[in-house]
Amino acid sequence: MTSAIPTPTAVLIPGTGSDEVFVRAVFARPLAAAGVGLVTPPPPRAGELARGYLSLLDTLAGERDEPILVGGISFGAHLAAEWAVRNPGRCAGLLAALPAWNGLPGQAPASLAAKLSADLVARDGLEPALSVSVGGVPGWLSDELSRAWRRHGDGLAESLRVAAGHPAPTLDELRALAVPAGIATCTDDPIHPTKVAYEWASALPNSAVQETTLTALGEDRESLGRATVLAWLRAR
Structure with a gap:
């Protein structure tokens, strides 16, 4: 059984090969400062990584009458955006840190x-x-x-x-998602190009981008969370 979710709530998903420990370190205090509770589910096993997280978002959203915030880091941001595109009425906003591609991954x-x-x-x-x-x-x-x-x-x-081959939402799909979307990018990160973050922002109708750096993330995990939350607040 899943536990009761605080109100308001953000469900955040980690990136490829990462875990909920890192997501909490990045987002817990920045979201708390904004008055938002945080749920960070551990990664589903192996081949169930994508399906498991998408199913879990369905379950967590179904436990509430109000829409939830969804988001994540890298691949986690992709899955959150995919769920939001499919469930716009159940989504209160998107917190996308370090999106890595849109559509098919190709040579990302x-x-x-x-x-x-x-x-x-x-x-x-x-x-x-x-x-x-x-x-x-x-x-x-x-x-x-x-x-x-x-x-x-x-x-x-x-x-x-699974993460390497899973499509992210296309830019056309993102254009249909009207919820407030905060996007964070590290300008010194070659694995998650800043160009992708701005492509997402140009497609999403109600979005903002906040830049930070991997250097800052190394010194302060919350720097990435603050950037993402600040962008979301600017988009509201």
Whole structure:
């Protein structure tokens, strides 16, 4: 059974290979400052990653009479936007941090990176793949990957492949979504191009973009959450 949801509520979904621990670190205090409660479900297992989250959003929205805020980071933002497009009457707003592509992933950097990581995990195993993947990355990112990848366990490779191949909403689909949408982008992040964030914003009828940096995120997890929430408040 799912627990009762506070009012008003945002349901936030993590990115590829990440987890709810990181989402809470990013969003809990910025949303609380805006008077919004936060629900951060853990990732469904492996091949159920996308279907599981979309189904869970249906369940959580069905527990309330009022629409819910939905959002997430990277792939989590894609899933939240996909659900919002399908359920505009049940959605109060969108919080999209670091969208990575629109429509089919194609050669999007985040999709290619997830595929490479999946292949590495499948070929070498989790711990050797993790050792390679954290080499040369900032300490905070190494810590986040080490915790989250181990929590995904033997389902990690499949979940990475699900995320890498799953379409995001098209720009035409986003044009039909009139809820307030806050979008955050890190201008120094090559995996989540700032160009994509502005493409989403140009399509969404009621949106705003707030820029921040990965450097700031490394020093303060909440910097990304503040940027996203501020953009949403500006779009209301």
